[in-house]
Amino acid sequence: MSTDILLDVQNVTRRFGGLVANSDVSVEVRRGEILGLIGPNGAGKSTLFNLIAGAFPPNEGSIRFEGQDIARLSGPARCRLGIARTFQVPRSFDSMSVLDNVMVGAFAKEPGSAAARRVAYETLAFCGLQQRAPAPAGELTPPEKRRLEVARALATKPKLLLLDEVMTGLTPSEARLGVELVRKVRDQGVTVVMVEHVMEIVMPLVDRAVVLNLGKVLAEGKPRDVVRDDAVITAYLGERHRAA
Amino acid sequence: MTDEALNLPPAFGMLPRRRNQLLVAAAVFAAIAVSPFAIKDVYLQNVLVLTLLYAAVSQSWNILGGYCGQISLGHALYFGIGAYATSVLFVTYGIVPWGGMLVGGILSAAIALLLGYPCFRLKGHYFSIATIVIAEIGLLLVHNWDFVGGALGIQWPFGSDSWATLQFARDKVPYIHLALALLAITWFVTFLIEGSRWGYWWRAVKDNPEAAESLGVEIFHSKMAAAAVSAFFTAIGGAFYASFLAYIDPESVMSFRFSLLFALPAVLGGIGTLWGPVVGAAILIPLTEITRSYLGGSGSGIDLIIYGGLIMLVALAKPEGILSLFQGKRQKAEGRS
Amino acid sequence: MTTQALLQVLASGLLMGLIYALIAVGLSLIFGLMDVVNFAHGEFLMTAMYVVFGLFLFTALDPVLFAPVAAAVLFCVGALAYLGIVRFAMRAKANQGMVQIFATFGLATLLQGAAQYFLTPDYRSIGNSWLGGKTLDLGGVFLPWPQMFGGLVSIAAFGGLYLLMSRTDFGKALEATREDQGAVALVGIDRNRVFALGWGLGAALVGLAGAVLAIFYYIHPQVGATFGLIAYVTVALGGFGSVFGALVAGVIVGLVEALTAAFLPPAMKSLGIFALYLGVVFIRPSGLFGKL
Numbered sequence: 001m002s003t004d005i006l007l008d009v010q011n012v013t014r015r016f017g018g019l020v021a022n023s024d025v026s027v028e029v030r031r032g033e034i035l036g037l038i039g040p041n042g043a044g045k046s047t048l049f050n051l052i053a054g055a056f057p058p059n060e061g062s063i064r065f066e067g068q069d070i071a072r073l074s075g076p077a078r079c080r081l082g083i084a085r086t087f088q089v090p091r092s093f094d095s096m097s098v099l100d101n102v103m104v105g106a107f108a109k110e111p112g113s114a115a116a117r118r119v120a121y122e123t124l125a126f127c128g129l130q131q132r133a134p135a136p137a138g139e140l141t142p143p144e145k146r147r148l149e150v151a152r153a154l155a156t157k158p159k160l161l162l163l164d165e166v167m168t169g170l171t172p173s174e175a176r177l178g179v180e181l182v183r184k185v186r187d188q189g190v191t192v193v194m195v196e197h198v199m200e201i202v203m204p205l206v207d208r209a210v211v212l213n214l215g216k217v218l219a220e221g222k223p224r225d226v227v228r229d230d231a232v233i234t235a236y237l238g239e240r241h242r243a244a
Numbered sequence: 245m246t247d248e249a250l251n252l253p254p255a256f257g258m259l260p261r262r263r264n265q266l267l268v269a270a271a272v273f274a275a276i277a278v279s280p281f282a283i284k285d286v287y288l289q290n291v292l293v294l295t296l297l298y299a300a301v302s303q304s305w306n307i308l309g310g311y312c313g314q315i316s317l318g319h320a321l322y323f324g325i326g327a328y329a330t331s332v333l334f335v336t337y338g339i340v341p342w343g344g345m346l347v348g349g350i351l352s353a354a355i356a357l358l359l360g361y362p363c364f365r366l367k368g369h370y371f372s373i374a375t376i377v378i379a380e381i382g383l384l385l386v387h388n389w390d391f392v393g394g395a396l397g398i399q400w401p402f403g404s405d406s407w408a409t410l411q412f413a414r415d416k417v418p419y420i421h422l423a424l425a426l427l428a429i430t431w432f433v434t435f436l437i438e439g440s441r442w443g444y445w446w447r448a449v450k451d452n453p454e455a456a457e458s459l460g461v462e463i464f465h466s467k468m469a470a471a472a473v474s475a476f477f478t479a480i481g482g483a484f485y486a487s488f489l490a491y492i493d494p495e496s497v498m499s500f501r502f503s504l505l506f507a508l509p510a511v512l513g514g515i516g517t518l519w520g521p522v523v524g525a526a527i528l529i530p531l532t533e534i535t536r537s538y539l540g541g542s543g544s545g546i547d548l549i550i551y552g553g554l555i556m557l558v559a560l561a562k563p564e565g566i567l568s569l570f571q572g573k574r575q576k577a578e579g580r581s
Numbered sequence: 582m583t584t585q586a587l588l589q590v591l592a593s594g595l596l597m598g599l600i601y602a603l604i605a606v607g608l609s610l611i612f613g614l615m616d617v618v619n620f621a622h623g624e625f626l627m628t629a630m631y632v633v634f635g636l637f638l639f640t641a642l643d644p645v646l647f648a649p650v651a652a653a654v655l656f657c658v659g660a661l662a663y664l665g666i667v668r669f670a671m672r673a674k675a676n677q678g679m680v681q682i683f684a685t686f687g688l689a690t691l692l693q694g695a696a697q698y699f700l701t702p703d704y705r706s707i708g709n710s711w712l713g714g715k716t717l718d719l720g721g722v723f724l725p726w727p728q729m730f731g732g733l734v735s736i737a738a739f740g741g742l743y744l745l746m747s748r749t750d751f752g753k754a755l756e757a758t759r760e761d762q763g764a765v766a767l768v769g770i771d772r773n774r775v776f777a778l779g780w781g782l783g784a785a786l787v788g789l790a791g792a793v794l795a796i797f798y799y800i801h802p803q804v805g806a807t808f809g810l811i812a813y814v815t816v817a818l819g820g821f822g823s824v825f826g827a828l829v830a831g832v833i834v835g836l837v838e839a840l841t842a843a844f845l846p847p848a849m850k851s852l853g854i855f856a857l858y859l860g861v862v863f864i865r866p867s868g869l870f871g872k873l
Contacts, residue, residue, distance in 0.1 A: 053458065079460035087458075093451035095516065096444075104448045107441045108460035116441070156459055315679060362863045368678065369618050370862055373817045376810065377855045384852055500810075504686065511683050545697025545802070552690030556666060559684040563673030 006031040012061030021047035023215040034192045036206035043212040045195045053085040054078040084158035086149035088165045094138035105155030127151040143174045163194040280417045289416040295529040296423035302509035302521035303430045304477035310516035312470035313450025318375030319506045321382045322352040322475040324498035326482025331398040341410045345483040349476040356475035364467045383498045397493025410487040514565030590843045596728040598835020599735040603790040605815035606827040607783030613822025614779040621689035623809020629791025630800045651792035652785040659784020660777045696802035705800040731793035820871025
């Protein structure tokens with residue numbers, strides 16, 4: 001059982017000043033799955049996401065990736081181990097072309113530029129952006145920028161891909177394409193953890209869901225079971241239903 | 245998938261765009277190399293030497309400021325280190341300037357690394373002002389350091405023209421070729437870096453450091469590497485300048501004016517581009533020299549008025565640099581094809 | 582060094598420091614408002630000094646009277662610099678910081694050139710002000726009246742600035758704009774107007790500083806460069822955008838400079854300030870009171 005755990009977050013606590021953003025959170029990510037990280041605003045999703053990506057270290061607890069404790073490793077070091085991420089607000093390199101953006105990612109594993117360019121082209125084609133390769137990244141449309149984020153992260157040849165609200169703000173048809181892409185990524189053998197707000201899109205896509213609320217894990221399991229969980233309904237769905 | 249299905253350009257071997265750049269560079273530098281046959285006027289030859297020198301040093305500045313996005317306004321320090329190392333080693337110890345050049349370059353790179361350690365924690369204007377302050381401290385120290393001539397500076401001894409001592413009193417043409425070689429080397433090094441992993445990393449650091457980190461880029465190391473390369477070639481420029489003037493004092497190689505003069509051509513021509521510093525220097529330096537000598541000499545102020553006006557004009561009318569005039573067209577053409 | 586001499590050094594340093602604070606605060610104000618460093622700030626100072634000198638020549642009135650005139654003239658210079666130059670520099674899509682640096686540096690060079698061309702590079706000074714040459718004897722510590730006047734003007738200006746920022750509608754608009762440029766447009770504040778007035782105010786403050794400096798300091802086209810550098814260091818030391826930081830840092834800079842000059846050769850008097858600046862930002866990368 002233990003061998004198919006790719007990422008093991010154990011009893012992690014993270015405080016910002018007096019605010020406890022994550023309190024004693026434990027999450028296991030299995031190799032090859034798509035895990036959804038959901039919860040209402042302020043639940044601590046982004047904090048957990050950033051702890052795994054290495055934006056800041058936890059105050060307590062351990063984060064193990066393939067058995068190695070990475071809690072104190074820098075972002076770049078985690079990237080080399082095989083963890084890649086996207087940003088909620090796309091952060092493209094706007095003075096560079098789309099291809100060059102993806103090449104930066106490819107250089108993480110390929111020191112030579114010819115090889116990196118090849119990887120970048122392949123990744124762009126995989127993400128359906130090859131037509132835009134020579135365009136300046138600043139000129140992409142918002143959905144294209146999301147794809148570029150994913151392509152750039154994939155070019156680092158990750159084992160674990162962290163997606164931060166990649167579906168937010170997309171039209172339903174754009175979101176369907178996005179879902180397709182995430183499935184394709186998983187079929188390549190990449191494990192995916194996605195933070196998502198839009199339940200309707202996430203639930204059919206993910207294998208398992210972890211629901212956070214007020215910095216703690218509220219529920220965990222198959223999407224079908226999670227949606228029926230009473231605590232989840234009051235904390236999250238209830239609120240949403242009222243809003244709708 | 246096959247290469248064709250991916251619409252891959254010939255990935256092995258050089259990209260057409262880069263090959264063209266090399267060809268253009270070869271043509272431009274060859275034309276400058278033979279130009280002394282046409283330009284016999286000593287004054288114009290002088291202007292040419294200065295233009296080539298500023299293009300080379302501005303290209304060096306561009307490595308750190310343009311590609312890596314760390315706006316240094318203290319490169320006069322490295323220029324001064326190159327000039328002083330060469331002059332002291334030659335005048336006091338009799339070591340030929342070629343040696344001093346190398347020593348100055350290595351010393352500058354080492355100092356850049358030492359200073360980078362605390363400075364690269366600073367962001368934006370705090371970084372720029374720290375570089376000004378450090379260069380000013382250097383200037384103060386040299387002013388008060390008798391071993392390197394203090395405020396009086398160092399006079400190179402008169403000798404016969406020689407490639408060993410880099411002294412050519414009668415004929416300026418060797419200086420043209422030396423400055424050209426310096427420019428060609430810095431240009432070529434920048435060209436190589438631009439196409440390599442470091443070049444991509446530096447631009448990523450400039451555009452968005454957080455995203456760069458998530459893609460495995462070590463930001464601090466990237467900045468340090470850029471600073472060392474940039475300082476090395478700036479110092480070589482200073483060494484050349486010292487041998488060209490055969491006399492240096494603190495103000496003539498290390499004043500704040502120089503720090504701006506190294507950044508300006510790159511900014512005017514196009515910051516973070518291969519040809520920006522060259523185009524910028526080719527416009528700025530002749531203009532400065534000509535206004536200075538034909539409009540009443542320096543001190544009247546008219547040269548400063550034109551100079552300042554021009555800088556403002558370019559900054560406002562064409563903020564991406566003069567080079568962007570051409571690039572806009574090219575990108576449109578590529579987009580259509 | 583005797584206690585007497587030390588007190589003398591500290592008192593002179595304090596007075597000069599207050600003037601440095603007055604020079605720097607306009608720069609800090611403009612930065613806080615819109616993240617732009619005005620590299621022509623020193624040349625604004627020079628302009629104010631020449632304004633006072635010119636008025637003194639033509640009217641033969643006492644230069645002390647011209648401080649408000651200098652402030653008013655510089656208010657216009659600042660507002661025009663924004664409307665005519667900086668406004669356009671802010672439209673740059675790439676390398677905005679760089680473009681602003683060089684647009685304002687171009688303006689600085691132009692002003693310097695114009696001063697040289699029209700007013701000659703000569704060093705000028707205002708010989709006879711009724712403050713000139715007089716000193717106040719405080720138990721053996723001698724304070725020159727022109728510097729005392731400068732220090733008092735600076736304190737008054739900071740007091741006025743405080744009232745302006747906290748009590749008036751303009752001050753509130755300024756504060757709102759520096760916090761959220763997008764949101765103020767929604768509540769009907771014209772961003773451009775606030776920026777232009779902010780530049781005017783920043784320049785008027787340095788105009789005031791130039792006016793008091795003109796009474797006891799040499800006036801020449803390069804005078805801006807000397808004080809400009811001190812102003813940048815002061816602002817960065819206090820923290821970009823912080824008015825209070827500019828005051829504290831100005832006084833510290835004045836004191837450290839006076840102490841350095843007392844112990845090291847005169848040529849090295851800036852060394853203390855520079856070392857202090859580096860020491861502070863290496864420990865606190867955004868200055869003493871900076872938020873950045």
